[in-house]
Amino acid sequence: MATLSLTQCSLFLLLITLAASFFSPSSAQTKCNIKSVYQLGDSLADAGNVIRTPGATIIFHADRSPYGETFFRRPTGRFSNGRVITDFISQSFKLSFLNAYLDRGASFTQGVNFSVAGATALNTSFWTARNIRLPTWNTPLSNQLGIYPLGCLPLYLTTFPDNNTSVYDQLGCLRNFNDFASYHNRYVNRAMANLQREFPNVSIVYGDFYGAILTLIHRASFFGFNQNTLLSACCGTGG
Ligand SMILES: *[C@@H]1O[C@H](CO)[C@@H](O)[C@H](O)[C@H]1NC(C)=O
Ligand SMILES: *[C@@H]1O[C@H](CO)[C@@H](O)[C@H](O)[C@H]1NC(C)=O
Ligand SMILES: *[C@@H]1O[C@H](CO)[C@@H](O)[C@H](O)[C@H]1NC(C)=O
Ligand SMILES: *[C@@H]1O[C@H](CO)[C@@H](O)[C@H](O)[C@H]1NC(C)=O
Ligand SMILES: CC(=O)N[C@H]1CO[C@H](CO)[C@@H](O)[C@@H]1O
Secondary structure, rough: OOHHOOOOEEEOOOOOOOOHOOOOOOHHHHHHOOOOEOOOOOOOOOOOOOOOOHHHOOOOOOOOOOOOOOOOOOOOOOOOOOHHHHHHHHHHHOOOOOOOOOOOOOOOOEEEOOOOOOOOOOOOHOHHHHHHHOHHHHHOOOOOOOOOOOOHHHHHHHOOOOHHHEOOOOOEEEHHHHHHHHHHHHHHHHHHHHHHOOOOOOOOEEHHHHHHHHHHHOOOOOOOOHHOOOOOOOOOOOO
16 A cells, blocks of 8 residues: 555544544654645545546535535535544644545645545455445445444434334434444454554554544533434435
Protein backbone atom coordinates (compact mmCIF):
# COMPACT_ATOMS: atom_id res chain seq x y z
CA MET A 1 0.00 0.00 0.00
CA ALA A 2 1.57 3.21 -1.17
CA THR A 3 0.08 5.22 1.66
CA LEU A 4 2.22 3.40 4.18
CA SER A 5 5.49 4.76 2.93
CA LEU A 6 4.80 7.80 5.04
CA THR A 7 7.05 10.05 6.99
CA GLN A 8 6.94 9.85 10.72
CA CYS A 9 4.72 12.90 10.93
CA SER A 10 1.92 11.67 8.77
CA LEU A 11 -1.26 10.43 10.26
CA PHE A 12 -2.81 7.42 8.65
CA LEU A 13 -6.48 7.15 9.48
CA LEU A 14 -8.13 3.86 8.74
CA LEU A 15 -11.21 5.38 10.20
CA ILE A 16 -12.44 8.59 11.44
CA THR A 17 -12.58 9.54 15.07
CA LEU A 18 -15.14 11.66 16.80
CA ALA A 19 -12.72 14.19 18.17
CA ALA A 20 -9.04 14.90 18.36
CA SER A 21 -9.30 14.15 22.09
CA PHE A 22 -9.37 10.47 21.15
CA PHE A 23 -5.62 10.68 20.70
CA SER A 24 -3.74 9.64 23.77
CA PRO A 25 -1.20 12.11 25.21
CA SER A 26 1.63 9.92 23.99
CA SER A 27 0.28 9.93 20.45
CA ALA A 28 1.73 11.50 17.37
CA GLN A 29 -0.12 14.73 18.03
CA THR A 30 2.07 15.62 20.99
CA LYS A 31 5.27 14.09 19.68
CA CYS A 32 5.44 15.90 16.38
CA ASN A 33 3.50 18.19 14.14
CA ILE A 34 1.22 16.24 11.89
CA LYS A 35 2.10 17.29 8.34
CA SER A 36 -0.36 15.19 6.42
CA VAL A 37 -3.41 12.99 6.87
CA TYR A 38 -4.32 9.98 4.73
CA GLN A 39 -7.90 8.89 5.06
CA LEU A 40 -9.54 5.63 3.98
CA GLY A 41 -13.19 5.01 4.52
CA ASP A 42 -16.71 5.20 3.18
CA SER A 43 -19.47 7.77 3.25
CA LEU A 44 -18.56 8.78 6.80
CA ALA A 45 -15.44 10.41 5.40
CA ASP A 46 -15.97 10.78 1.66
CA ALA A 47 -14.97 14.32 0.66
CA GLY A 48 -16.06 14.10 -2.93
CA ASN A 49 -14.97 10.78 -4.43
CA VAL A 50 -18.23 9.01 -5.07
CA ILE A 51 -19.75 12.00 -6.84
CA ARG A 52 -16.81 11.85 -9.25
CA THR A 53 -17.41 8.16 -9.94
CA PRO A 54 -19.42 7.71 -13.15
CA GLY A 55 -22.94 6.48 -12.47
CA ALA A 56 -22.77 6.67 -8.69
CA THR A 57 -24.85 9.80 -8.24
CA ILE A 58 -27.90 7.90 -9.45
CA ILE A 59 -27.99 6.40 -5.96
CA PHE A 60 -25.69 8.63 -3.93
CA HIS A 61 -27.06 12.14 -4.00
CA ALA A 62 -24.34 14.02 -2.16
CA ASP A 63 -23.91 16.19 -5.24
CA ARG A 64 -27.09 18.09 -4.48
CA SER A 65 -28.93 20.01 -1.80
CA PRO A 66 -29.36 19.78 1.20
CA TYR A 67 -25.85 18.28 1.44
CA GLY A 68 -23.29 20.91 2.34
CA GLU A 69 -25.85 23.59 3.13
CA THR A 70 -24.61 24.65 6.58
CA PHE A 71 -20.85 24.90 6.05
CA PHE A 72 -19.62 24.87 2.47
CA ARG A 73 -22.95 26.36 1.34
CA ARG A 74 -22.85 23.98 -1.62
CA PRO A 75 -22.74 20.23 -2.06
CA THR A 76 -19.13 19.00 -2.07
CA GLY A 77 -19.83 15.28 -2.14
CA ARG A 78 -19.72 15.00 1.63
CA PHE A 79 -22.56 13.01 3.14
CA SER A 80 -23.26 15.71 5.65
CA ASN A 81 -24.95 19.08 5.86
CA GLY A 82 -21.49 20.44 6.73
CA ARG A 83 -18.06 18.99 7.38
CA VAL A 84 -17.25 15.33 7.89
CA ILE A 85 -15.19 14.32 10.89
CA THR A 86 -11.92 14.18 8.93
CA ASP A 87 -12.37 17.88 8.21
CA PHE A 88 -12.42 18.61 11.94
CA ILE A 89 -9.32 16.48 12.46
CA SER A 90 -7.51 18.35 9.67
CA GLN A 91 -8.57 21.66 11.17
CA SER A 92 -7.32 20.68 14.61
CA PHE A 93 -3.91 19.98 13.05
CA LYS A 94 -4.11 23.32 11.24
CA LEU A 95 -4.09 21.56 7.88
CA SER A 96 -6.34 22.34 4.96
CA PHE A 97 -9.27 20.05 4.25
CA LEU A 98 -8.29 16.84 2.53
CA ASN A 99 -9.00 16.72 -1.16
CA ALA A 100 -10.72 13.78 -2.72
CA TYR A 101 -8.25 11.60 -4.62
CA LEU A 102 -10.50 11.69 -7.70
CA ASP A 103 -10.34 15.47 -7.72
CA ARG A 104 -8.00 15.96 -10.68
CA GLY A 105 -5.70 18.90 -10.23
CA ALA A 106 -6.27 19.17 -6.48
CA SER A 107 -3.33 19.53 -4.11
CA PHE A 108 -2.35 16.49 -2.06
CA THR A 109 0.59 18.00 -0.22
CA GLN A 110 -1.16 17.71 3.12
CA GLY A 111 -2.65 14.31 2.51
CA VAL A 112 -5.51 12.91 0.56
CA ASN A 113 -8.95 11.54 1.09
CA PHE A 114 -9.44 8.06 -0.34
CA SER A 115 -12.84 7.52 1.24
CA VAL A 116 -15.63 6.55 -1.12
CA ALA A 117 -19.25 6.24 -0.11
CA GLY A 118 -20.51 2.68 -0.28
CA ALA A 119 -17.01 1.23 -0.36
CA THR A 120 -16.76 -2.44 0.45
CA ALA A 121 -13.93 -3.88 2.51
CA LEU A 122 -13.57 -6.86 0.18
CA ASN A 123 -12.82 -6.55 -3.51
CA THR A 124 -15.30 -7.14 -6.31
CA SER A 125 -14.06 -10.64 -7.21
CA PHE A 126 -14.96 -11.81 -3.70
CA TRP A 127 -18.61 -10.85 -4.28
CA THR A 128 -18.94 -12.08 -7.85
CA ALA A 129 -17.55 -15.49 -6.82
CA ARG A 130 -20.57 -15.69 -4.49
CA ASN A 131 -23.07 -14.47 -7.06
CA ILE A 132 -23.55 -11.18 -5.27
CA ARG A 133 -23.90 -8.32 -7.68
CA LEU A 134 -22.53 -4.93 -6.74
CA PRO A 135 -23.06 -1.72 -8.68
CA THR A 136 -20.49 -1.39 -11.44
CA TRP A 137 -19.05 1.72 -9.79
CA ASN A 138 -18.38 -0.07 -6.51
CA THR A 139 -15.01 0.95 -5.10
CA PRO A 140 -13.52 -1.85 -3.04
CA LEU A 141 -10.96 -1.04 -0.39
CA SER A 142 -8.53 -3.80 0.39
CA ASN A 143 -8.59 -2.57 3.96
CA GLN A 144 -10.92 -3.49 6.73
CA LEU A 145 -13.00 -0.59 7.92
CA GLY A 146 -14.92 -0.18 11.14
CA ILE A 147 -18.64 0.27 10.98
CA TYR A 148 -21.24 1.83 13.19
CA PRO A 149 -24.30 0.21 14.79
CA LEU A 150 -26.14 -0.43 11.53
CA GLY A 151 -29.25 -1.56 13.41
CA CYS A 152 -29.81 1.99 14.68
CA LEU A 153 -29.78 3.58 11.24
CA PRO A 154 -33.09 4.95 9.92
CA LEU A 155 -32.37 3.29 6.57
CA TYR A 156 -32.14 -0.18 8.13
CA LEU A 157 -35.00 0.40 10.57
CA THR A 158 -37.22 1.35 7.62
CA THR A 159 -36.04 -1.42 5.29
CA PHE A 160 -36.30 -4.23 7.86
CA PRO A 161 -39.31 -3.46 10.09
CA ASP A 162 -40.41 -6.25 12.41
CA ASN A 163 -43.56 -6.78 14.47
CA ASN A 164 -41.61 -8.95 16.87
CA THR A 165 -40.48 -6.48 19.54
CA SER A 166 -37.71 -8.76 20.77
CA VAL A 167 -35.66 -8.15 17.63
CA TYR A 168 -35.14 -4.58 18.91
CA ASP A 169 -32.90 -3.65 21.81
CA GLN A 170 -33.79 -1.16 24.53
CA LEU A 171 -32.65 1.71 22.31
CA GLY A 172 -34.98 0.69 19.52
CA CYS A 173 -32.18 -0.63 17.30
CA LEU A 174 -32.18 -3.94 15.42
CA ARG A 175 -30.11 -6.37 17.48
CA ASN A 176 -28.93 -8.64 14.67
CA PHE A 177 -27.46 -5.79 12.64
CA ASN A 178 -25.65 -4.39 15.65
CA ASP A 179 -24.26 -7.80 16.55
CA PHE A 180 -23.00 -8.14 13.01
CA ALA A 181 -21.32 -4.72 13.14
CA SER A 182 -19.65 -5.59 16.47
CA TYR A 183 -18.39 -8.84 15.03
CA HIS A 184 -16.91 -7.01 12.05
CA ASN A 185 -15.27 -4.40 14.27
CA ARG A 186 -13.59 -7.04 16.44
CA TYR A 187 -11.81 -8.27 13.31
CA VAL A 188 -10.91 -4.71 12.32
CA ASN A 189 -9.18 -4.31 15.66
CA ARG A 190 -7.17 -7.47 15.11
CA ALA A 191 -6.20 -6.40 11.60
CA MET A 192 -5.11 -3.01 12.87
CA ALA A 193 -2.96 -4.55 15.59
CA ASN A 194 -1.18 -6.54 12.88
CA LEU A 195 -0.77 -3.47 10.71
CA GLN A 196 0.68 -1.53 13.63
CA ARG A 197 3.25 -4.29 14.21
CA GLU A 198 4.17 -4.17 10.56
CA PHE A 199 4.52 -0.38 10.51
CA PRO A 200 5.64 0.64 14.00
CA ASN A 201 6.49 4.20 13.00
CA VAL A 202 3.09 5.06 11.56
CA SER A 203 0.32 6.35 13.82
CA ILE A 204 -2.69 4.18 13.15
CA VAL A 205 -5.84 5.32 14.89
CA TYR A 206 -9.01 3.35 15.37
CA GLY A 207 -12.02 5.60 15.68
CA ASP A 208 -14.69 3.80 17.64
CA PHE A 209 -17.69 5.01 15.74
CA TYR A 210 -19.80 2.20 17.05
CA GLY A 211 -19.30 3.17 20.68
CA ALA A 212 -19.56 6.88 19.92
CA ILE A 213 -22.91 6.54 18.17
CA LEU A 214 -24.33 4.34 20.92
CA THR A 215 -23.26 6.95 23.47
CA LEU A 216 -24.95 9.60 21.39
CA ILE A 217 -28.18 7.61 21.28
CA HIS A 218 -28.02 6.80 25.02
CA ARG A 219 -27.47 10.41 25.96
CA ALA A 220 -29.49 12.04 23.22
CA SER A 221 -30.91 14.91 25.30
CA PHE A 222 -27.49 15.74 26.68
CA PHE A 223 -26.21 16.21 23.12
CA GLY A 224 -29.23 18.31 22.18
CA PHE A 225 -31.15 15.72 20.17
CA ASN A 226 -34.86 15.05 20.47
CA GLN A 227 -35.23 11.57 21.96
CA ASN A 228 -38.51 10.97 20.11
CA THR A 229 -37.17 11.56 16.61
CA LEU A 230 -33.65 10.31 17.21
CA LEU A 231 -33.89 7.22 14.99
CA SER A 232 -35.82 8.94 12.22
CA ALA A 233 -34.32 10.57 9.16
CA CYS A 234 -35.26 14.17 8.36
CA CYS A 235 -35.96 13.28 4.74
CA GLY A 236 -34.96 10.96 1.96
CA THR A 237 -34.72 7.22 2.57
CA GLY A 238 -35.99 6.07 5.92
CA GLY A 239 -37.54 7.85 8.81
C1 LIG B 1 -9.37 -9.89 -4.20
O1 LIG B 1 -9.08 -10.26 -2.89
C2 LIG B 1 -8.56 -11.58 -2.77
C3 LIG B 1 -8.45 -11.87 -1.29
O2 LIG B 1 -7.80 -10.85 -0.61
C4 LIG B 1 -7.23 -11.67 -3.51
O3 LIG B 1 -6.73 -12.97 -3.43
C5 LIG B 1 -7.44 -11.29 -4.96
O4 LIG B 1 -6.20 -11.25 -5.63
C6 LIG B 1 -8.12 -9.94 -5.08
N1 LIG B 1 -8.49 -9.72 -6.46
C7 LIG B 1 -8.33 -8.56 -7.05
C8 LIG B 1 -8.87 -8.46 -8.42
O5 LIG B 1 -7.77 -7.60 -6.51
C1 LIG C 1 -46.90 -6.43 11.04
O1 LIG C 1 -48.25 -6.55 11.40
C2 LIG C 1 -49.14 -5.83 10.56
C3 LIG C 1 -50.53 -5.93 11.15
O2 LIG C 1 -50.80 -7.25 11.55
C4 LIG C 1 -49.03 -6.38 9.15
O3 LIG C 1 -49.87 -5.66 8.28
C5 LIG C 1 -47.61 -6.24 8.67
O4 LIG C 1 -47.44 -6.83 7.40
C6 LIG C 1 -46.62 -6.89 9.63
N1 LIG C 1 -45.29 -6.53 9.24
C7 LIG C 1 -44.30 -7.37 9.21
C8 LIG C 1 -42.96 -6.85 8.78
O5 LIG C 1 -44.40 -8.54 9.53
C1 LIG D 1 -39.06 -12.94 17.95
O1 LIG D 1 -37.68 -12.70 17.86
C2 LIG D 1 -36.92 -13.42 18.79
C3 LIG D 1 -35.49 -12.92 18.68
O2 LIG D 1 -35.06 -12.93 17.36
C4 LIG D 1 -37.07 -14.90 18.46
O3 LIG D 1 -36.33 -15.66 19.38
C5 LIG D 1 -38.53 -15.29 18.55
O4 LIG D 1 -38.70 -16.62 18.13
C6 LIG D 1 -39.37 -14.38 17.66
N1 LIG D 1 -40.78 -14.63 17.91
C7 LIG D 1 -41.65 -14.83 16.95
C8 LIG D 1 -43.08 -14.99 17.36
O5 LIG D 1 -41.32 -14.88 15.77
C1 LIG E 1 11.27 3.76 13.24
O1 LIG E 1 11.87 4.93 13.75
C2 LIG E 1 13.06 4.69 14.43
C3 LIG E 1 13.49 6.01 15.06
O2 LIG E 1 13.42 7.05 14.12
C4 LIG E 1 14.09 4.12 13.48
O3 LIG E 1 15.29 3.84 14.15
C5 LIG E 1 13.55 2.83 12.88
O4 LIG E 1 14.42 2.35 11.89
C6 LIG E 1 12.20 3.06 12.26
N1 LIG E 1 11.61 1.78 11.92
C7 LIG E 1 11.04 1.54 10.75
C8 LIG E 1 10.48 0.17 10.58
O5 LIG E 1 10.95 2.37 9.87
C1 LIG F 1 -13.00 22.42 1.37
C2 LIG F 1 -11.93 21.75 0.63
O1 LIG F 1 -10.96 22.33 0.22
N1 LIG F 1 -12.10 20.49 0.46
C3 LIG F 1 -12.06 19.85 -0.80
C4 LIG F 1 -12.17 18.40 -0.49
O2 LIG F 1 -12.58 17.68 -1.52
C5 LIG F 1 -13.75 18.14 -2.15
C6 LIG F 1 -14.00 17.20 -3.22
O3 LIG F 1 -12.83 17.06 -3.97
C7 LIG F 1 -13.54 19.52 -2.73
O4 LIG F 1 -14.74 19.96 -3.34
C8 LIG F 1 -13.18 20.42 -1.65
O5 LIG F 1 -12.79 21.67 -2.17
